[in-house]
Amino acid sequence: MPTPSVAALPIRRLTPRDLTDCADLSEDRGWPREEHKWRLLLTAGKGYGIDDPGGGLVAACVITEYGPGERPDLSAIGMVLVAERHARQGVGRRLMRHIVSATGTTPLTLYATPNGRPLYEELGFKTTARSEMLTGPFAPGGPEPRVATRAAAAEDLGSILRLDAEVFGTDRTPLIARLPAFSDQLRVAVDGDRIVGYAAAWPNMDTQVVGPLIARDTETAKSLITSLAGRTDRPLRTDIDIRHEELLAWAKERGLASVAMNSVMTYGIAELPGDWTRRFAPLTVAAG
Numbered sequence: 001m002p003t004p005s006v007a008a009l010p011i012r013r014l015t016p017r018d019l020t021d022c023a024d025l026s027e028d029r030g031w032p033r034e035e036h037k038w039r040l041l042l043t044a045g046k047g048y049g050i051d052d053p054g055g056g057l058v059a060a061c062v063i064t065e066y067g068p069g070e071r072p073d074l075s076a077i078g079m080v081l082v083a084e085r086h087a088r089q090g091v092g093r094r095l096m097r098h099i100v101s102a103t104g105t106t107p108l109t110l111y112a113t114p115n116g117r118p119l120y121e122e123l124g125f126k127t128t129a130r131s132e133m134l135t136g137p138f139a140p141g142g143p144e145p146r147v148a149t150r151a152a153a154a155e156d157l158g159s160i161l162r163l164d165a166e167v168f169g170t171d172r173t174p175l176i177a178r179l180p181a182f183s184d185q186l187r188v189a190v191d192g193d194r195i196v197g198y199a200a201a202w203p204n205m206d207t208q209v210v211g212p213l214i215a216r217d218t219e220t221a222k223s224l225i226t227s228l229a230g231r232t233d234r235p236l237r238t239d240i241d242i243r244h245e246e247l248l249a250w251a252k253e254r255g256l257a258s259v260a261m262n263s264v265m266t267y268g269i270a271e272l273p274g275d276w277t278r279r280f281a282p283l284t285v286a287a288g
């Protein structure tokens with residue numbers, strides 16, 4: 001039987017059973033396997049992929065929907081990957097067109113790598129912000145951050161969800177409610193009885209990823225990062241919106257190094273909803 005052309009292969013929904021093939025695809029493109037993250041995204045979001053008749057996946061991506069279940073008001077696209085052996089044959093374009101049409105009128109957002117940006121621009125996505133990926137061991141020092149933090153308790157979840165929805169601009173309960181199980185640490189910043197910020201740190205390969213990082217102001221964000229860093233031996237990784245210049249400068253003074261820049265792009269909406277001034281880092285660039 002002749003091998004079907006890659007352009008004719010069907011696009012199907014992925015499930016958590018596709019985890020290993022997804023991680024293999026990441027590895028194929030020189031990305032880390034990130035199985036913990038793939039598992040979250042394939043469970044809380046909707047995966048799409050193309051099977052390779054020779055085994056494994058030709059391509060994959062994941063959509064995470066926010067807002068009311070039956071009528072999401074924002075969808076985040078992430079983990080857009082095409083196997084190296086099938087690169088530059090129009091597969092990425094076909095997969096993305098499928099997603100744009102499958103999501104109908106729901107506004108879309110994604111973090112684009114320099115590799116992915118030309119394709120998204122061609123499809124009509126516009127850059128609305130940028131983020132800088134930092135990584136490295138966190139070196140304590142400098143003035144002690146002034147905002148009190150503590151481990152989140154089960155009864156904080158309601159307040160965390162309310163604060164998150166206000167700052168993110170739409171409800172993302174399916175993702176945030178998984179944080180206590182998904183992350184190694186979930187901490188809140190408090191002003192008296194009030195929760196004024198929260199942050200998670202979750203395991204990814206040899207690092208702890210700090211995100212989401214939601215905080216009333218930069219001082220609160222610094223306090224949360226410092227408190228998370230003080231409770232792990234691993235290097236940190238985070239993706240900070242570059243408008244938060246003060247936090248970026250401070251993180252670099254504390255030993256984190258810039259490793260990549262991504263463009264935050266949108267489709268069907270001029271700006272992301274919510275309040276960027278209190279949104280310092282996404283949970284992951286793959287889900288916003």
Ligand SMILES: CC(C)(COP(=O)(O)OP(=O)(O)OC[C@H]1O[C@@H](n2cnc3c(N)ncnc32)[C@H](O)[C@@H]1OP(=O)(O)O)[C@@H](O)C(=O)NCCC(=O)NCCS
Binds near residue numbers: 082
């Ligand atoms: C980005 C990626 C998904 C594109 O998939 P693809 O199937 O190779 O892309 P297509 O063949 O559909 O190309 C669509 C357009 O994207 C652009 N493009 C794709 N790969 C490119 C590259 N390496 N450099 C510059 N532009 C590129 C081109 O404009 C291309 O159109 P053209 O071939 O007609 O010039 C793929 O290169 C990939 O998996 N990269 C690694 C992971 C990654 O960075 N993903 C993006 C995350 S945001």
